[in-house]
Amino acid sequence: MPERNVVEAINNALADEMxxxxxxxxxxxxxxxxxxxxxxxxGLVERFGTDRVVDTPLAEASIIxxxxxxxxxxxxxxxxxxxxxxxxxxxxxxxPQLGKYRQRSRGRYHCQVTVRAPFGGGIRSPExxxxxxxxxxVQSPGIKIVMPSNPYDAKGLLIEAIRDPDPVLYCEPDRxxxxxxxxxxxxxxxxxxxxxxxxxxxxxxxxxxxxxxxxLCLRAAGKxxxxxxxxxxxxxxxxxPLDVETLCAQVVKTGRCVIxxxxxxxxxxxxxxxxxxxxxxxxxxxxxxxxxxxxDVPFPAASLEDYYLPSLDRVLVAVRRTxxx
Amino acid sequence: MLLPDGTIAxxxxxxxxxxxxxxxxxxxxxxxxxxxxVIALQRQGQFGVFSPGTGQEASIIxxxxxxxxxxxxxxxxxxxxxxxxxxxxPLEVISAQYLGKIAPARIPDGVKVLPTQVSIAxxxxxATGLAWGLRLRGEDSVVIAYVGEGGSSxxxxxxxxxxxxxxxxxxxxxxxxNQWAISTSRRVQSATQSFALRAAGYGFEGVEVDGNDVxxxxxxxxxxxxxxxxGGGPSLIEAVTYRMxxxxxxxxxxxxxxxxxxxxxxxxxxxxxVQKYLAGLGLWDGKRETALTEELREENEHALKHAxxxxxxxxxxxxxxxxxxxxxxxxxxxxxxxxxxxx
Numbered sequence: 001m002p003e004r005n006v007v008e009a010i011n012n013a014l015a016d017e018m019x020x021x022x023x024x025x026x027x028x029x030x031x032x033x034x035x036x037x038x039x040x041x042x043g044l045v046e047r048f049g050t051d052r053v054v055d056t057p058l059a060e061a062s063i064i065x066x067x068x069x070x071x072x073x074x075x076x077x078x079x080x081x082x083x084x085x086x087x088x089x090x091x092x093x094x095x096p097q098l099g100k101y102r103q104r105s106r107g108r109y110h111c112q113v114t115v116r117a118p119f120g121g122g123i124r125s126p127e128x129x130x131x132x133x134x135x136x137x138v139q140s141p142g143i144k145i146v147m148p149s150n151p152y153d154a155k156g157l158l159i160e161a162i163r164d165p166d167p168v169l170y171c172e173p174d175r176x177x178x179x180x181x182x183x184x185x186x187x188x189x190x191x192x193x194x195x196x197x198x199x200x201x202x203x204x205x206x207x208x209x210x211x212x213x214x215x216l217c218l219r220a221a222g223k224x225x226x227x228x229x230x231x232x233x234x235x236x237x238x239x240x241p242l243d244v245e246t247l248c249a250q251v252v253k254t255g256r257c258v259i260x261x262x263x264x265x266x267x268x269x270x271x272x273x274x275x276x277x278x279x280x281x282x283x284x285x286x287x288x289x290x291x292x293x294x295x296d297v298p299f300p301a302a303s304l305e306d307y308y309l310p311s312l313d314r315v316l317v318a319v320r321r322t323x324x325x
Numbered sequence: 326m327l328l329p330d331g332t333i334a335x336x337x338x339x340x341x342x343x344x345x346x347x348x349x350x351x352x353x354x355x356x357x358x359x360x361x362x363v364i365a366l367q368r369q370g371q372f373g374v375f376s377p378g379t380g381q382e383a384s385i386i387x388x389x390x391x392x393x394x395x396x397x398x399x400x401x402x403x404x405x406x407x408x409x410x411x412x413x414x415p416l417e418v419i420s421a422q423y424l425g426k427i428a429p430a431r432i433p434d435g436v437k438v439l440p441t442q443v444s445i446a447x448x449x450x451x452a453t454g455l456a457w458g459l460r461l462r463g464e465d466s467v468v469i470a471y472v473g474e475g476g477s478s479x480x481x482x483x484x485x486x487x488x489x490x491x492x493x494x495x496x497x498x499x500x501x502x503n504q505w506a507i508s509t510s511r512r513v514q515s516a517t518q519s520f521a522l523r524a525a526g527y528g529f530e531g532v533e534v535d536g537n538d539v540x541x542x543x544x545x546x547x548x549x550x551x552x553x554x555x556g557g558g559p560s561l562i563e564a565v566t567y568r569m570x571x572x573x574x575x576x577x578x579x580x581x582x583x584x585x586x587x588x589x590x591x592x593x594x595x596x597x598x599v600q601k602y603l604a605g606l607g608l609w610d611g612k613r614e615t616a617l618t619e620e621l622r623e624e625n626e627h628a629l630k631h632a633x634x635x636x637x638x639x640x641x642x643x644x645x646x647x648x649x650x651x652x653x654x655x656x657x658x659x660x661x662x663x664x665x666x667x668x
Contacts, residue, residue, distance in 0.1 A: 025461075057491055062450040062484035069454020072439070074462050077454075093481075097447055105440045106431035107646035141655075142647050165649040194652060233484060241652030 005179035009151040010040045010116075010172065013158040014078065016188050018048050021076060024162060025052040028063055028116075029081030037082060038118060038177055064115060068098055071111045078162055078230035082092055084119030084171055085131035095140030098167040102142065104321055114161045114168045120175030120212045120262050121294075121309045122175035124302040131299055132263040134211075138167050138272070144168045144193060145239040149214035151182045153237060156191030163190070173212035198250065202230035205256040205319055208247065210236040213310065214258045220260075220315040229323060245271065248280045252294055255286035256322050260310050265293035287325035290318045326541040328595045331601025337561040339540035340547055341609060349390060349539050350599045350609075353382035355621045356407035357596060359416070360570065360626055363423070364660040367574045371633075376404050380537075380569025383430035383595035384501045386411065387542030388564070391550050392469050392497075394437065398459070398471040400452040403441040404501065408471070414438045416625065420632035427642045429635030437466075447474040449485030449498070456553075467553040469546070475506025475565075477520050481593035486561065491525040495553035497546065498561045501536060508581040521563035527560045536564030537595040567593065642665040 004012060018024045035042030045053035052310040056063050060081055069076040081087050094115060099323055102110045111236040121130040146161055146168055148154040154172070161168035178323055199214055201222050207217040214235045221231040236243065236248045251257045256266050257277060259270040279291050291309045300308050326337040341349065360377035378385050381404065381538055389408035392399065399412045410416050412438040422430035422441070432438055439455075442448035444564055452470035460464040476482055478501060489496050500520055505513045517523065524531025530552070534545045549560035567590035571578050578587075603609035644651065644659040651659070 009623050057487055059484040061481055062488045065450025066454030066488055067452040068458060070458040073458025075458045092447060093450060103646045106427055108432045109651060242654060244654060
């Protein structure tokens with residue numbers, strides 16, 4: 001089976017969907033000849049032409065707003081926002097407009113739109129590029145939020161997103177774009193939304209994460225094994241819909257839970273996970289649920305990002321404390 | 326073209342024939358009468374917050390008559406209610422929306438109108454995308470998108486017009502400059518002499534018309550629609566008009582509007598000048614006005630009665646039409662609401 005990294009998996013998913021459905025188009029900054037700043041759209045304009053692979057003006061609100069209109073016209077747009085932090089300049093078209101359009105039109109219209117955006121720290125990018133603002137969109141009902149952590153899921157979840165009749169925000173872990181290859185089949189397959197994946201099975205503690213933080217948790221689990229602690233790593237894959245069932249089952253199994261994310265701690269999605277566990281499985285817990293996030297300050301200069309982001313060390317400290325309770 | 330005293334400017338010739346002008350007058354009067362009726366109902370607590378088009382009927386109807394409901398799309402802001410009705414949206418459906426109805430307020434399939442947009446100018450990037458997409462799909466449709474002069478200050482206005490110029494979208498941006506954004510006057514809104522001039526910055530044509538002259542509006546809109554349909558790309562029309570009422574039923578213009586300015590604006594009433602012109606041709610008189618007014622009131626009343634009698638929303642409609650495939654958590658919340666409300 002062919003091996004692909006995350007960039008190649010995304011590129012392959014886009015190409016396959018554009019091949020099989022002539023309504024699918026890609027638009028955004030530098031997605032044409034350049035192939036995107038991370039090359040996720042490389043080769044697409046040569047294959048599908050400038051009507052379907054469109055370099056747009058530098059304007060996030062109109063990239064997303066026009067995608068909504070393109071969908072109403074019967075196209076299936078896949079918009080690229082160069083970095084998730086820049087969705088702030090298109091936030092209104094994404095959260096409130098795309099999210100509410102089906103409801104506001106009493107169901108007459110729906111918006112088959114995928115918005116892709118890389119995010120996260122660890123690649124020494126300038127300010128605003130790394131912001132992990134995924135939780136902001138959880139407060140915009142109507143948008144599905146997809147957070148792949150590996151090449152196989154990156155392709156399957158993207159195809160699922162493109163085919164979904166409702167808007168999907170698909171956040172790409174830029175730190176993992178070229179972190180390694182894994183088996184990614186040729187041809188079309190989907191990974192269902194709302195199905196968390198057990199990335200590593202353990203019995204003492206459950207680490208809950210999504211996107212690049214899954215990789216961090218897997219490293220932590222390896223270290224913990226050396227210390228005699230067996231950790232489960234649960235990859236949520238999608239924040240909306242949230243797989244409450246698997247989350248609860250995997251936490252009940254170990255009785256302990258540490259949530260890890262790259263967004264600032266306060267009101268990050270970890271707070272939602274923790275509150276859900278309190279409501280659903282409080283009496284099955286052997287220790288308080290712990291959270292490891294970025295600090296409650298703006299993303300710092302790249303020279304300081306290693307101190308800001310959740311580190312292996314901070315995850316290990318949180319797990320050890322959880323094991324002692 | 327059609328001057329406030331009901332005469333035609335020397336040498337002017339509109340595309341609008343007399344019979345068509347009578348049709349335009351009918352729609353303009355219907356719009357004015359509807360405003361008056363629903364404002365009265367709102368005051369009695371029987372209608373929602375409402376933004377009347379009073380004073381702007383020539384803009385609203387003249388532009389709507391230039392597009393083809395069978396193939397063109399209309400993207401409203403919210404002060405163009407009767408334009409959307411002209412475009413095929415049943416009056417009882419849009420009325421039901423103001424009454425908070427859900428299913429009865431759904432735009433019927435086949436009617437090429439998008440929902441009203443309360444978030445100012447947010448509809449414009451969407452309208453550009455719609456027009457662009459229709460062209461990519463090989464359709465010969467044109468989009469007409471409405472906005473006010475206040476909306477032209479929004480970033481979405483700029484982004485939408487810029488993108489429309491770049492992708493050569495078949496779209497007409499129809500800007501109603503009614504001089505007011507709630508209490509903010511046109512002078513505060515922009516230092517530009519003319520909002521139509523802005524089109525030059527996006528690489529397409531902008532024209533300014535007397536927005537109280539239904540003939541001039543219709544002609545300008547027809548030109549723009551033809552240009553868009555023939556591959557000539559977008560246009561911006563600034564219809565210079567005047568809001569002869571409040572912003573909406575919660576507003577009180579006496580706090581900010583000079584009464585003299587308002588009185589002066591009333592002398593330029595878009596409906597009266599059509600009536601005077603047609604009277605000069607022997608096509609209009611007091612008797613005809615009374616008869617038509619009566620007929621239109623009945624039509625409006627019928628629609629309002631229909632809307633008021635339509636099914637009231639059920640509690641679980643809170644969850645209606647959000648997702649094609651609702652997440653389990655949302656389904657659970659829905660079940661909890663249904664249990665509690667005993668439905």
